[in-house]
Amino acid sequence: MSEIVFRAATANDIAALHPLIERAYRGETAKAGWTHEADLLFDDRTSAEELGGLIADPARVILLAHDGDILVGCVQVARAGRDRAYLGMLTVEPTVQASGLGRHLLAAAETEAVARFGARRMEMTVIHRRAELIAWYGRRGYAPTGETRPFPVDPPRPALDFVVLEKAL
Structure with missing residues (x-):
């Protein structure tokens, strides 16, 4: 990879972002990487409409990483x-996972959270069954808060509850 x-x-x-997210999280293409949810979930990860709403929301930003x-x-x-x-929604193209891009x-x-929102703490949620991903975030300073949250599906699926991780910035 060159300079990101x-x-x-x-x-x-959106036209490029939506398929990247789907490739990284769902389906057979996701299995090329190690952070996928393809064995746990079979629906779409997001929609173009949802992404449009996130991008338009001034209380959110989606940062894109380009290699060229x-x-x-x-x-x-x-x-x-x-x-x-x-x-x-931390997403890395499956074919370049383990390249260090996730850390970048x-x-x-984290830099954007401080600059844009004045944040002093960052939180995230990870499906509790994703022990390797929770450990990866742990090595980067994120620790479980002890809080769990339900996975947003109806009916609820307790096997997919989220753990909340947090880090001081």
């Missing part, structure tokens, strides 16, 4: 209170 460039997503990016002209990752940062931000996206998200 980060920038905020716009509505014009190629979109290789993204991460969402949202205001979650006066001094707190929420990190979500995480660092960019």
